[in-house]
Amino acid sequence: MATNRSRRLRKKLCVDEFQELGCELTLTFNEGLSAEQADTFVDEFLRDAIEGNGLGYVGGDDYGFVCLAKRGSVSAEQRAQIEAWLKSRSELREFTLSQLMDVWYPENPVNQA
Secondary structure, three states: OOOOOOHHHHHHHOOHHHOOEEEEEEEEEOOOOOHHHHHHHHHHHHHHHHHHHOEEEEEOOOEEEEEEOOOOOOOHHHHHHHHHHHHOOOOEEEEEEOOOEEOOOOOOOOOOO
């Protein structure tokens, strides 16, 4: 595909200055955690860490992708808030929160602003 694209096309494709960033999340719950406790954790995670920061989450109970709830990118500050929230929870044995990455084209490098 041509790299000399119009501004309108770059915006439509979410590339270059219109790149949108998010991060992958993998959760590992403690052994012995009941299904009810896991459901409560997920509900609180979605309410407090995700919606409370203006973010969206796509995925399941143990793996998903965090992105902005509207068009745009997750900021480094928002990512840090999610990480801090997850670290404070006792239900998790471990979690992995990736660095910010391109939401639409994960293989592309992140543009430096």
